Amino acid sequence: MIDDILISRAIIEEFSKDLLTYLDTDVAIAGAGPSGICAGYYLSKQGRKVLILERKLSVGGGMWGGGMMFNKIVVQKEARFILEEFGIVSRRYRQGYYVADAIEAISTLCSKTVKAGAKIFNLISVEDVRIERERVNGLVVNWSAVEMSALHIDPLTLSAKFVVDATGHSAEVVRILVKKVGKNLFTPTGDILGEKPMWADKGEVDVVKNTREVYPNLYVAGMCANAVFGAPRMGPIFGGMLLSGYKVAEEIEKRLKKGK
Ligand code: 48F
Numbered sequence: 001m002i003d004d005i006l007i008s009r010a011i012i013e014e015f016s017k018d019l020l021t022y023l024d025t026d027v028a029i030a031g032a033g034p035s036g037i038c039a040g041y042y043l044s045k046q047g048r049k050v051l052i053l054e055r056k057l058s059v060g061g062g063m064w065g066g067g068m069m070f071n072k073i074v075v076q077k078e079a080r081f082i083l084e085e086f087g088i089v090s091r092r093y094r095q096g097y098y099v100a101d102a103i104e105a106i107s108t109l110c111s112k113t114v115k116a117g118a119k120i121f122n123l124i125s126v127e128d129v130r131i132e133r134e135r136v137n138g139l140v141v142n143w144s145a146v147e148m149s150a151l152h153i154d155p156l157t158l159s160a161k162f163v164v165d166a167t168g169h170s171a172e173v174v175r176i177l178v179k180k181v182g183k184n185l186f187t188p189t190g191d192i193l194g195e196k197p198m199w200a201d202k203g204e205v206d207v208v209k210n211t212r213e214v215y216p217n218l219y220v221a222g223m224c225a226n227a228v229f230g231a232p233r234m235g236p237i238f239g240g241m242l243l244s245g246y247k248v249a250e251e252i253e254k255r256l257k258k259g260k
Pocket of ligand 1: 030031032033034035036053054055056059060061062063124125126127166167168169170172173221222223224233234235236237238241
């Protein structure tokens, strides 16, 4: 006989355990789009304790729908090694251009990242940053349902040695930070420079260059990096997002190894 209450108990106990385990982490990543997930994978592979927070019910951000709901993604040859690392099938379309199925791509990215050891909490929104001695050292979170219904309920705080803003075009964590601590980013003006119009060639190169620390212990990755550093968008080519996730993982891993 199946016991309804045992099912409830299993869910509550196991989720609460996870929540307690991930109250402090090596790296907390805001946003489970392609760049955030990829960053989580490479850091977890190094044995780091990684938490990815996603506002929506589904992970994957802008990857599911390919371009204008034609659910194919394009990846340039420079990033193909990441598709191969994950075992995502891609087909050569023209020299230097590969095409993959968007559903296979994002579901595989997610599955391998979780199996590498990263924890993903969906339905949780990052609403603030935790800062001590002018260093980001955690995130402030609440249920997305609380945010959506605008209920007056206080959030909870998580601690992390490093934080990655991978929230995409809206660059939400960096935006909150500027609102709270002023124009003190590592950008030429100290402020968010804002995303520029479509230019895939430049956008793809820039997104990797712009993947870096933007405030002590806070990194930007993916489209957020271009939004913060004033670079173009690039549409449904995803190599830059994957390379950005790869790069931010490498940069943070170096810092974690150094212990500062
Ligand atoms: O937008 P998204 O896919 O970001 P990305 O990894 O990739 C960008 C591409 O999808 C595409 C593109 C490539 O050519 O331009 O747009 O940079 O994923 C960002 C995720 O972050 C979540 C959001 O729901 C999405 O799944 N997110 C945004 N704000 C928050 C958040 C927040 N405050 N808290 C938690 N999750």
